[in-house]
Structures are given as structure tokens and as C-alpha cells.
Amino acid sequence: MLKMENVSKIYRTNLIETHALRKVDLHIGAGEFVSVTGPSGSGKTTFLNLAGLLETFEEGDFYLDGQNVKGLNDNQLSELRNEKIGFIFQSFNLLPELPLFDNVDVPLRYRGFNAKERKERIENALEIVGLSSRMQHLPTQLSGGQQQRVAIARAIAGQPKFLLADEPTGNLDSLMAQQVMELLEKINQQGTTIIMVTHDDQLARRAHRNIQIFDGQVSDLALDQTDVLIKAG
Amino acid sequence: MFAYNAKLAFKSLNDRPSLTVLMVAAIAVGLGLFMTMLTLGHQSGKIPIPHISKQIHLIQLDNREVTADDAENFTDMVDLTYQDANNLLNMDIAGAEQALTWNTYGILNVEEQDIQPQRSSVVATNHAFFNMFEVPFLYGKGWDSDADQLGQAVIVLTKDSNDYLFGGINSVGQQVRLNTQVLTVIGVLDDWFLARKFYDRSYSQARPDQALIPSNFAFNNDLPRNARFDCWSTTTNPRKFTTNYLTELKTSECAWITFWAKLPNNTKDDYQAQLGQYIESQKNLGRFPRENQYFLTNINDQLSIIGSMGGRQQMLGMISYMFFAVCLINAVSILLAKFMRRTKEVSLRRALGAKKRTILQQHLIEVIFIGVIGGLFGIAFTYLGLQAMLRVSLYASDYTQTAADLMPYHRMDWEMVMMAFSVSVGCTLLVGLYPIWRICNVSPASQLKAQ
Numbered sequence: 001m002l003k004m005e006n007v008s009k010i011y012r013t014n015l016i017e018t019h020a021l022r023k024v025d026l027h028i029g030a031g032e033f034v035s036v037t038g039p040s041g042s043g044k045t046t047f048l049n050l051a052g053l054l055e056t057f058e059e060g061d062f063y064l065d066g067q068n069v070k071g072l073n074d075n076q077l078s079e080l081r082n083e084k085i086g087f088i089f090q091s092f093n094l095l096p097e098l099p100l101f102d103n104v105d106v107p108l109r110y111r112g113f114n115a116k117e118r119k120e121r122i123e124n125a126l127e128i129v130g131l132s133s134r135m136q137h138l139p140t141q142l143s144g145g146q147q148q149r150v151a152i153a154r155a156i157a158g159q160p161k162f163l164l165a166d167e168p169t170g171n172l173d174s175l176m177a178q179q180v181m182e183l184l185e186k187i188n189q190q191g192t193t194i195i196m197v198t199h200d201d202q203l204a205r206r207a208h209r210n211i212q213i214f215d216g217q218v219s220d221l222a223l224d225q226t227d228v229l230i231k232a233g
Numbered sequence: 234m235f236a237y238n239a240k241l242a243f244k245s246l247n248d249r250p251s252l253t254v255l256m257v258a259a260i261a262v263g264l265g266l267f268m269t270m271l272t273l274g275h276q277s278g279k280i281p282i283p284h285i286s287k288q289i290h291l292i293q294l295d296n297r298e299v300t301a302d303d304a305e306n307f308t309d310m311v312d313l314t315y316q317d318a319n320n321l322l323n324m325d326i327a328g329a330e331q332a333l334t335w336n337t338y339g340i341l342n343v344e345e346q347d348i349q350p351q352r353s354s355v356v357a358t359n360h361a362f363f364n365m366f367e368v369p370f371l372y373g374k375g376w377d378s379d380a381d382q383l384g385q386a387v388i389v390l391t392k393d394s395n396d397y398l399f400g401g402i403n404s405v406g407q408q409v410r411l412n413t414q415v416l417t418v419i420g421v422l423d424d425w426f427l428a429r430k431f432y433d434r435s436y437s438q439a440r441p442d443q444a445l446i447p448s449n450f451a452f453n454n455d456l457p458r459n460a461r462f463d464c465w466s467t468t469t470n471p472r473k474f475t476t477n478y479l480t481e482l483k484t485s486e487c488a489w490i491t492f493w494a495k496l497p498n499n500t501k502d503d504y505q506a507q508l509g510q511y512i513e514s515q516k517n518l519g520r521f522p523r524e525n526q527y528f529l530t531n532i533n534d535q536l537s538i539i540g541s542m543g544g545r546q547q548m549l550g551m552i553s554y555m556f557f558a559v560c561l562i563n564a565v566s567i568l569l570a571k572f573m574r575r576t577k578e579v580s581l582r583r584a585l586g587a588k589k590r591t592i593l594q595q596h597l598i599e600v601i602f603i604g605v606i607g608g609l610f611g612i613a614f615t616y617l618g619l620q621a622m623l624r625v626s627l628y629a630s631d632y633t634q635t636a637a638d639l640m641p642y643h644r645m646d647w648e649m650v651m652m653a654f655s656v657s658v659g660c661t662l663l664v665g666l667y668p669i670w671r672i673c674n675v676s677p678a679s680q681l682k683a684q
């Protein structure tokens with residue numbers, strides 16, 4: 001489903017060469033809920049950007065849903081991103097001047113759906129996150145948790161195979177974080193693969209599998225091993 | 234997708250409307266000044282009777298003394314003497330129409346009517362003038378060659394004169410008085426707009442003279458000659474020929490008559506050959522001491538040589554171009570700032586699947602919107618600018634010209650309106666390319682991480 005073989009990412013400036021990811025070998029199957037943890041600056045976000053086709057990589061091969069994305073041009077990457085991947089960000093990244101309906105509409109527009117289909121998908125997505133009654137509200141009229149639910153609605157409206165979540169609860173209090181997490185689990189149960197970067201070990205433990213990144217190197221741990229590490233640590 | 238991008242572009246204009254207003258104002262003011270000067274240049278650079286202007290030639294023969302300076306072009310050359318003008322008219326050169334013109338003046342009056350007599354500028358010419366210059370008639374027609382020969386007392390009025398003297402009615406057959414002479418009106422001109430009043434070599438923006446009469450009538454009645462006399466072989470002051478000494482003038486070597494020939498295709502060489510033969514024949518009579526030299530200059534070449542714009546207009550033109558450039562630089566700075574404020578949104582849209590070309594289209598539409606709105610306001614500013622320049626021109630002419638005279642040179646035609654739109658959209662697009670390029674190259678991952 002998502003397969004990386006010897007993938008490396010290097011950031012270069014005139015003076016410095018930074019290995020953000022080193023020879024990552026990873027396979028994430030369909031329907032998995034994977035958490036990604038690691039200290040700040042370890043390469044979590046870089047990993048998520050590569051997985052989300054937001055950045056290119058120098059070495060290795062990356063198969064997304066069976067397709068090798070290496071060498072795809074910008075248009076092809078955009079199409080693939082739009083069709084197969086939904087993004088959830090820590091800071092929600094909603095467009096503040098647009099009502100919820102139009103925010104959820106954004107990726108569907110680029111997908112080329114007609115108005116009727118877009119409307120159905122938007123209403124359905126907002127229904128799933130429990131905000132169908134607030135379609136015409138602006139994001140600023142919502143709480144943080146509600147805004148993140150809108151972002152989730154936007155991510156799932158196109159029914160992607162992957163959801164990539166970058167610290168989705170990082171800006172929320174524990175109650176809101178709990179609600180969002182439950183929502184993600186519900187979406188995962190319906191078959192969507194979720195990769196979630198988090199600093200929160202409690203949340204990480206709720207995933208099927210935890211990937212830890214240290215200094216650009218990936219350790220693929222089973223959940224019980226993670227438990228051991230946490231307890232030891 | 235186009236409709237969606239257009240909607241986003243329109244929405245963006247409403248976002249921070251003060252910036253949009255600033256951009257549009259910068260473009261509109263710059264364009265207004267630019268188009269004002271461009272329109273003035275465009276209108277004053279127009280060629281009169283353009284479809285035949287290349288066939289109509291000013292004829293000049295060099296009868297000057299041997300020591301005279303060489304002439305580079307028609308502006309350095311003298312016109313024709315009375316005897317040469319008449320000799321050429323009598324040569325009847327196949328395929329060529331020939332007309333002479335000189336200016337006189339007098340008091341036009343209609344006895345029976347209670348109107349103020351009018352001091353008028355009058356063209357003395359021959360019958361070929363009307364056909365050659367395709368003069369439009371409202372009533373009647375020009376005179377014929379018999380009237381030329383006999384110097385008949387006939388007159389053709391311009392529309393303005395007819396309006397003044399006869400209240401605009403068909404005055405053909407009526408009589409008018411020019412000084413003490415009574416003339417019969419045989420024709421009234423319709424509105425006759427010449428981009429440049431070339432036929433008297435003034436190339437001015439004034440409207441045609443008030444009336445036209447046969448040259449021989451003017452000579453027979455010794456009407457004043459309003460001309461520059463380039464004389465040689467005479468020790469007397471040439472200015473005396475203005476009102477007197479006609480007999481002496483007719484045989485003198487004073488050049489003062491403007492002479493025109495319409496030379497359709499393939500007749501110019503024959504005409505030139507005949508001019509050469511004529512000069513040779515006159516050399517036998519002791520005239521034309523210099524080498525065989527003559528000038529045939531068509532209207533286009535005349536205007537090209539004298540330049541279509543005056544120095545003042547050229548200077549203002551240069552200033553307006555620079556001002557427009559400064560305004561565009563201002564606009565593009567604001568545009569760049571406005572676009573770069575939007576990097577986070579663009580980054581998000583790219584992450585959600587927008588292709589570069591979609592972002593490009595959205596911002597191109599926005600820039601075109603700004604260009605079109607700037608163009609609309611720019612046209613309004615151009616109108617105001619032209620009105621202001623009209624007043625400047627009236628002042629510069631010491632109010633010897635009327636607003637009606639100058640209006641055609643201070644008016645935007647459709648060509649200039651289209652030009653204004655093209656310049657506005659084109660220049661805005663051109664300077665907008667850099668901000669668009671910058672925004673299109675925003676990486677989808679660059680702005681999404683929480684700050």
C-alpha cells in the first residue's frame with residue numbers, strides 16, 4: 001500500500017548538507033493506523049511530507065498504492081495527492097475567509113467533481129464530523145476542536161486511501177484531542193489508512209503500529225515493543 | 234475550474250480592497266497620462282487623405298542663384314514662381330492632375346443680411362483642387378477650367394462660413410461680397426477634416442480656410458497675397474509683393490506659389506522627365522542657373538520630414554512614458570506584497586491537489602482583472618487628460634484656434650480605446666509575471682507546518 005525502499009532525503013545549502021531521512025525501508029499496509037514518533041528535528045515531518053508527495057526525495061523508491069512515484073512530474077504528483085491522500089495539520093490550515101462548506105470543497109474542486117457530487121460529498125463529510133448544521137459558518141466562529149474536525153472533513157471528503165495527520169491534536173486540549181482521536185479511529189475502521197505524527201505517547205499507543213524516527217533513521221516497532229520502551233523510559 | 238479560479242481572483246480583489254484600489258489607481262493614473270500623450274501623437278500623426286496621400290506631391294523647382302545653399306529636402310527648397318506655376322499648368326501632362334494654391338484674405342459679407350462682415354482667410358486655387366484633394370461638398374460643386382481661365386467671380390464657401398453667412402441653407406446661386414467684389418456662391422463644402430492642413434504647407438491643426446476662389450480672379454482683382462516670397466535677381470524688398478506690384482511679381486524670380494500634382498502609379502517618372510525638360514527649356518531663357526534640381530515630395534514624406542509631433546509633445550510624451558513605468562513598478566510592488574501574503578494559502582491549495590497551472594490561472598485572472606479595471610479608469614483619466622491638454626493647446630495658440638478646431642486632435646477614437654485596454658492589460662500582465670512566477674513556485678510543503 002505504501003512502500004519505501006532505501007528512501008533518503010537530503011537538504012542542501014551552500015555550506016551544509018543535512019540528511020533528514022536515511023535509507024528508509026518501510027511498508028504500511030492497507031487499513032493500518034500508524035503513529036510516527038520521535039524527538040523534534042528527527043525527520044518526522046520530512047517523512048510525512050515525502051509520504052504525502054509534498055516533497056521529492058533523492059534516493060530510493062517509493063510506491064504509493066502500487067505506483068512508483070519516483071520521477072513523476074509536478075502535475076502527476078498533484079493529481080495523485082488530490083486523489084489518494086488527505087491531510088490533517090496541527091494548525092488546521094483552514095481558509096479563514098471561506099465558510100466550512102467552501103473549505104471542504106477545496107480539494108473536490110481540484111478533483112473536477114461536478115457541483116452535485118461535490119455537494120453530496122461535502123454534506124456527507126461534515127455529517128461524519130458532526131458539523132453538518134454549521135456549513136455556512138466561518139472557521140473563526142468555531143472552537144479549535146471543531147476546526148480540526150472541519151479539517152478532517154476536508155481530508156476525507158474526497159475519500160482518499162491515506163490520511164496523513166501531522167500532530168492533529170497538538171493545538172487541542174485533552175478533551176478535544178480525545179474527540180478528534182476517536183474520529184480518526186472511526187475513519188480508520190472504515191478502511192482508510194492513517195499515518196499520524198504525534199508527540200503524545202498516549203495517542204501513539206492507540207495506533208496499530210508505531211514508527212519511531214531518530215536522526216533520520218526509522219525504527220519500525222510493534223506496539224508492544226513501544227510499550228516496553230515507554231515503560232523503560 | 235476557470236469559473237472557480239475567476240471567483241477566487243475576484244474574492245482576492247475584495248480581500249484588502251485598499252491594496253487593490255492602490256494598484257488600480259497607480260495603473261489608471263499612469264495609463265491616463267500615457268494614453269493622453271499617445272492619443273495626441275496618434276491624432277496629430279495621422280496622414281490627411283491617407284488613401285491617396287502617396288500620390289499627391291508637392292512640386293518645387295530650384296530657380297535660385299548659383300550661390301544658394303544646397304537643399305536636402307523640401308523644407309529647404311523654394312516654391313514656384315508665378316510663371317513656372319502657370320507654365321506647368323499649361324503643359325497638360327498626361328495622367329497628372331495639377332493644382333496651385335496661395336492664400337489671400339478679405340472681408341466676407343452678404344449685403345442683404347444683417348450679419349457682421351467677417352474677416353476671412355481665402356484660398357486662391359484652380360478647379361483641380363477639389364477633385365485632387367477629394368473635397369466633400371454639401372451643396373453645389375467646384376468651378377470648372379473655364380472659370381479658371383476667365384477668372385470668374387465665383388466662390389466656394391466652407392460649411393462654417395455658409396452657416397455664418399447664410400444660416401446653413403443651400404446658398405448656391407447667392408451672392409457674397411469679398412471686399413468690394415461680388416461673387417456668386419457655386420458650392421458649399423461639407424465638414425472637411427484634415428489631420429494636417431497640408432495644402433498651404435502650414436501642416437497646422439487649424440480647420441480649412443473660410444472660402445476658395447479662382448486664382449485668376451484673385452490676380453485680376455489684385456487681392457493681397459499672404460505668402461512668403463523667396464526672391465532673387467531683385468534688389469527691391471519682396472514684401473512689397475504682398476499688396477502691390479503684381480505685374481512685376483508675375484515676371485519676377487520670386488517663388489511663392491504652392492504647387493501640387495497628383496501622380497497615380499507609374500506616372501511619376503514621366504512627370505519628372507517633363508519637369509527636367511521644362512527646366513532645360515527655361516535655362517535657354519537664362520533662368521534656372523543651378524543644376525537641374527527639383528523636388529517631388531508626397532504628403533507622407535512631407536509629414537515624415539517635418540515630424541508628426543512637436544518638441545513640447547515629444548518631451549511630455551517621454552515624461553508620460555517614464556511616469557507610467559514608475560506607476561507600473563509601484564503596482565507590481567503592491568501586487569508582489571499581496572501575492573506573497575498568500576503563500577500559506579497557495580501552499581495549502583497545492584497540498585490539496587492544485588496544480589501549478591491552476592495557481593497560475595487563478596493569479597493570471599486576478600492580474601487581468603486589475604489590468605481591465607485599471608484600463609477602464611485609465612480611459613476616464615485619459616479623457617480628463619485630453620481635456621486638460623485641449624485647454625493647454627488653446628492657451629498655447631493664444632486662442633487663435635477654437636476648441637472645435639483642436640477637438641479632433643484631443644479625442645480618443647475606438648482604436649485608442651482598444652489600445653488603452655491592450656496597454657493596460659498587457660503591461661499589467663508583463664509586470665505581474667514576476668509576482669505570479671513567485672507565487673506559482675511556492676512549495677506545497679513550505680508553509681503548512683504550525684508556526
